[in-house]
Amino acid sequence: MTEKTVKMKVFGMTCDDCALTVTRGLKGKDGVLDAKVSLADKSAVVRIDEGKVKPFELEALPVFSGKSQYRAQVRE
Amino acid sequence: MKREYDLVIIGRGAAAFSAAIKASEITSGQASIAMVGFGHLGGTCVNVGCVPSKYLIEASKMLFDQRNPRYPGIAPVAAEPNLKDLMGSLRDAVEGEREAKYEDVIRQYDNIDIVEGKATFKDGNEISVSGNAHNIRGYNFIIATGSSTTVPDIEGLGEAAYLTSDNIWDLDDVPGRLAVVGGGAIGLELGQAFSRLGSEVHVVEALPSILPQAEPEISTRLMESLAKEGIEFIMKARVLRVSTGKVIDIVTAEGRKELKVDAILMATGRAPNVSGLNLEAAGVKYSRKGIWVDSNMRTSNPRIYAAGDVVDQRLMLETLAAREGVIAATNIYEHANQSVNMMAVPWAVFTEPQLASVGFTEKEFTNANGGCSCRSLDLKSVPKARILREEDGLFKIVVDPRNDRIVGVHALSPYAAELIMEGVCAIQHGLTINDVLMSSHVFPTVSEGIKLTAQSFIRDISKMSCCME
Missing domain, CATH: 3.30.390.30 (FAD/NAD-linked reductase, C-terminal dimerisation domain)
Structure with missing residues (x-):
């Protein structure tokens, strides 16, 4: 397993429920080991197994696309 | 002004506004956006392009129709234009449109900062802005700096105080004789408008036809129609020099020709505004025809996009610029791979x-x-x-x-x-x-x-x- 920590900018969160929804959306992806989402900073710190998921794949998760109100960019 | 933004848009015209608004919509107003530029907000179209030209065209049409009623039984009216008043109202209309569709609009977006000055890339993540002490960093950039009028190097032209589509709106009097150099859209529109306002108009075009991008049979018919109204077309012609007193020396296939006029409108095209951006530092490929982009409006630097007249493409149009601005913002935040169907x-x-x-x-x-x-x-x-x-x-x-x-x-x-x-x-x-x-x-x-x-x-x-x- 190749563990990596990814920092993301998350747009569209307005309340604690949003942060929870984004957290669930991230953790639901195979290869995501943990996700800490900050409503205040509009960001997420995500630990991933790079063998299973690439950082930029996180931006295209269902929670960040389609009719979802959230969008995200991998920053580091 | 912050020192770091999610999105830095260089430019303040149709493409820049569309991109800023779309990026704001997609991110629920949470993307921090800097719009960097100089001059009036709104770019070419509202200030010196479509809006003033269509105003003048409609006013000149009204005068023409009064003088040339199409129906028997309707007598012509001997009306004379007051260009000073007309141009004053035109400038008011431009100001009104700019205020309604740009200045008032942008004030409603708390996440967008307007930054005054000329941007220069330091690298792919940072720009300096003239007149500003601090550089601005951005995660993404959209270059939407538009285009400018171009005028060929003609001997004596600089001393002749020629007009372009940038300054023709300041005229107070209708020129008696007007030479329009260039038979493209701008030259033809303004040429007909001034012809109808009373100028004797001579269009000087280097190519054998006007509007070379159009269907030939249609551009030929338009030229015939405009000629019937009294506009002279001098085709396959090149301006050699302009002498004192606005005497234009023209060479054509039939030989030399001299044209003495009261004003010269140079309508010889537009070029993308790429100079001074230091695009090399950002790894953005470009040529004198504009910035290279892929079908998703992405430049050779994947975090930098471009939209509008500054892009190397066939058409320079406000509506196209606005669409490309939207597409650039959408592709940045949605990974949508959207593109324009140019056809x-x-x-x-x-x-x-x-x-x-x-x-x-x-x-x-x-x-x-x-x-x-x-x-x-x-x-x-x-x-x-x-x-x-x-x-x-x-x-x-x-x-x-x-x-x-x-x-x-x-x-x-x-x-x-x-x-x-x-x-x-x-x-x-x-x-x-x-x-x-x-x-x-x-x-x-x-x-x-x-x-x-x-x-x-x-x-x-x-x-x-x-x-x-």
Whole structure:
């Protein structure tokens, strides 16, 4: 397993429920080991197994696309 | 002003505004955006392009129609223009549009900062801005710096105080004799407007035809129509020098010609604003024709996009710029891979008659595909045109013979810029001639010309009764 920590900018969160929804959306992806989402900073710190998921794949998760109100960019 | 933004947009015209607003919408207003630029907000179109030119065109049309009523029994009115008042109202209209559609709009977005100054890339993540002590960092950039008028290097022209589409709006008097150098859209529109306001207009064009991108039979008809109004066309001509007293020395295939005028309008094209951006530092490829982008508006630096006139592309249009701004913002935040269908982007020349076009010309489609199916229809065949007593014009539809799909629609007629939308919808949605035939049109309208041209693919329209479907 190749563990990596990814920092993301998350747009569209307005309340604690949003942060929870984004957290669930991230953790639901195979290869995501943990996700800490900050409503205040509009960001997420995500630990991933790079063998299973690439950082930029996180931006295209269902929670960040389609009719979802959230969008995200991998920053580091 | 912050020192770091999610999105830095360089420019403040149609592409920049569309991109900023779309990025704000997608991110629920949470993307921090800097819009960096100088000059009036709104860019070319509202300040020195479409808005003032269409205002002047409509005013000159009113004067022309008063002097030249089309119907027997309506006497001409000997009206004289007061250009100072007209241009004053034009400038007020421009200011009003700029305020309503740009200044008031941008104030409603708390996440967008307007930064005054000229941007220069330091690297792919940072710009300096003239007059600002601090550099600005951005995660993404959209370059939307637009275009500027270009004027060829002609001996004596600099001393002749020539006009361009940037400063013609400051005129207080109608020039007695006006030379328009350039037979493109700007030269023809302003040439006709000033002709109707009272100038003796001479259009000097280097090519053998005006509007070389148009269907040749349509541009030829437009030139004939404008010539009938009194505009002189000097074709295949090059301005050698301009002497004191605005004497223009022209060389043509027939020899040398001298033209003494009171004003010179240089309508010789526009060039993308790439200089001074230091695009090399950002790894953005460009040429004198503009910035290279892929079909998703992404430059050679994947975090930097470009939109509008600054892009290396065939058309310079406000609507195209605005669409590209939206697409750039959408692709940045949505990974949507959206692109523009350039063949469904219409363009128009607001002369009278108007010329409007979308998609392939006959020659373009034939060259690309080995053949096409085309029909042309004289405007005289359209009942509404006869009612309007406006018979100078032509419709042409280009069809892919393999599937009957419409791939080009071209019109020279009253309201052509309005009715071309039927062609846009047809091409955008892959409609066939039969789809047009199966759609009822209002009678009597000029847009019935599209239907009649479509009908000419299946029958001799001289053997049709009125409104036959």
